[in-house]
Amino acid sequence: VAPKKEEEPEKPASAPAADEKAPLAKAEA
Structure with a gap:
């Protein structure tokens, strides 16, 4: 899930x- 956050920095x-x-x-x- 952590990598997903890096891929979607536009939706923090x-x-x-x-x-x-x-x-x-x-x-x-």
Whole structure:
């Protein structure tokens, strides 16, 4: 998830977005 934040520096305050991408990252992993 950390690398995702580096790829999306334009949305630092997108906590909900990170939560939505977290499950996706787990699915990809």
